[in-house]
Amino acid sequence: MAPEAGMSSEQSAVQAEVLELCEPFDRAYWRDLDREGTYPHEFVDTLGRAGWLGVLLPEEYGGKGLGTPEAVAMMEAVARSGAGFSGAQAVHAAIYNSAPLVNYGSEEMKSELLPAVAAGDAWIQCFSLTEPGAGSESTAITTEAVRDGDEYVVNGEKVWTSRLDVSDYLVLVARTTPREAVEKKTQGVSLFLVDIERGREEGSIEVEAIDKTVSNVVTSFRVTYDDLRIPAENLIGTEDEGFYHVLDGLNEERLVIAAECVGLGEVALERAADYAGTREVFGRAVGQNQAIQHPIARAYAHVHAAKRVTYDAAAVAADLSQKEVGVRANTAKYLASEAAYMAADAAVQTHGGFGVAREYDVERYFREARLTRLVPITQELVLSYLGETVFDLPRSY
Ligand SMILES: Cc1cc2nc3c(=O)[nH]c(=O)nc-3n(C[C@H](O)[C@H](O)[C@H](O)COP(=O)(O)OP(=O)(O)OC[C@H]3O[C@@H](n4cnc5c(N)ncnc54)[C@H](O)[C@@H]3O)c2cc1C
Numbered sequence: 001m002a003p004e005a006g007m008s009s010e011q012s013a014v015q016a017e018v019l020e021l022c023e024p025f026d027r028a029y030w031r032d033l034d035r036e037g038t039y040p041h042e043f044v045d046t047l048g049r050a051g052w053l054g055v056l057l058p059e060e061y062g063g064k065g066l067g068t069p070e071a072v073a074m075m076e077a078v079a080r081s082g083a084g085f086s087g088a089q090a091v092h093a094a095i096y097n098s099a100p101l102v103n104y105g106s107e108e109m110k111s112e113l114l115p116a117v118a119a120g121d122a123w124i125q126c127f128s129l130t131e132p133g134a135g136s137e138s139t140a141i142t143t144e145a146v147r148d149g150d151e152y153v154v155n156g157e158k159v160w161t162s163r164l165d166v167s168d169y170l171v172l173v174a175r176t177t178p179r180e181a182v183e184k185k186t187q188g189v190s191l192f193l194v195d196i197e198r199g200r201e202e203g204s205i206e207v208e209a210i211d212k213t214v215s216n217v218v219t220s221f222r223v224t225y226d227d228l229r230i231p232a233e234n235l236i237g238t239e240d241e242g243f244y245h246v247l248d249g250l251n252e253e254r255l256v257i258a259a260e261c262v263g264l265g266e267v268a269l270e271r272a273a274d275y276a277g278t279r280e281v282f283g284r285a286v287g288q289n290q291a292i293q294h295p296i297a298r299a300y301a302h303v304h305a306a307k308r309v310t311y312d313a314a315a316v317a318a319d320l321s322q323k324e325v326g327v328r329a330n331t332a333k334y335l336a337s338e339a340a341y342m343a344a345d346a347a348v349q350t351h352g353g354f355g356v357a358r359e360y361d362v363e364r365y366f367r368e369a370r371l372t373r374l375v376p377i378t379q380e381l382v383l384s385y386l387g388e389t390v391f392d393l394p395r396s397y
Helices: 009-022 027-036 041-049 068-096 099-104 107-118 196-201 242-247 250-278 290-319 322-350 352-356 362-372 379-391
Strands: 126-128 144-148 151-162 169-175 189-195 205-209 220-231
Touching (some): 009 068, 027 362, 041 068, 068 250, 099 189, 126 151, 169 242, 189 220, 189 242, 196 205, 250 290, 322 379, 352 362
Parallel strands (some): 126 169
Antiparallel strands (some): 144 151
16 A cells, blocks of 8 residues: 555544554454454443544543544544444444534533543444435434423334444434424424433333344344433434534534545455465466456555545535535545445455455455445435535435
8 A cells, every 4th residue: 555645643643543452353353243243342442441432522521622634534544454334333423423412412411421421431322313214315204202391202213223232322313393394394303312221121112123234243223212201301402403403513424434435445455455466376466467456456546536535625624614515525425435345346356256255354345335335325315415516406305
């Protein structure tokens, strides 16, 4: 791989520290957890104890008080260490689910919870938005939260709610005003902090794991909320404006997703190059054949370009309008997902038959790279956003 360029000294320091923490969690660790479908508790705990789950939390709450450029560097390093996109996703949510709390939570909520999050003692790993009838069209959610005295009563069904099994709290997105009763479809939605253990003990949160083939270290659930009672003080921000609270900061978060894709692409290329240089067929290393060498080199060019777009955007995000950050972040996410996919595909092909054997890990990277084209937003919706925002073309979503 080419030497690093264009990184600030803070970003280099973040990467050095994070990579050191990641080092004990080797390829076999991730391979075994992926095979077993087990959450990487020890790994997340290690980062949490070192304060990295609080990378973005203000210092007054015990966080590191760092910004998007450092979060980008951190999460690229996590993915590149061999944790891949799955390992990154095991950490990512803990960092970003506290964002609405920081920006919109009550002082009481913040002082009670955020120091514990920063210390790695409380996990808000779970975000419950998607429903059977509302994925890309997230404003179509029908889960409702109805005010009843000092509480809200929640009923509805969610899908793909990930990490509920390992989280202390989840951030729930529910309608407090029906879609028909609001002028804009983005209105009438609210955010709530939900105590998972309490809800499950009371029988008002029922879960069923979704049987899936990728990102196995994280479990995703169908969730039924049946008369779940939430104290009114657990409303995050302003009633009916939750959607705007979610949108706020989403672009910076998307840059971090892009960085995770970059890290995944990088680790896939490292494996590809290792194998290409050592596997001999017809009396020479397979990497001597341009049919093997060029896809690796081509993917490198794409990963490198995606990385530059991501890092450049992260460096200036704080000074740009949300529209400008949105364009750059969505461009970065699109490019990084495609580049990771290209890299992982080249890595599988380089390994021949062993490309699909677990022991070489590249088949896992391939599954994960495929997933990045679907989550947290599909590539189509990213392109639709760019088409509308950059070129003023009619909106399709
Ligand atoms: C492993 C995994 C983990 C997840 N974790 C979470 C989580 O923790 N919390 C959570 O809330 N959600 C989670 N999700 C859900 C995820 O955000 C959605 O799957 C994603 O937003 C896409 O929604 P959908 O699956 O309903 O696809 P749909 O919206 O049904 O779309 C189907 C296809 O149609 C395309 N399409 C739709 N509309 C348009 C349009 N206007 N123009 C062009 N193409 C269009 C889409 O791009 C897609 O290819 C997770 C999903 C997965 C797979």
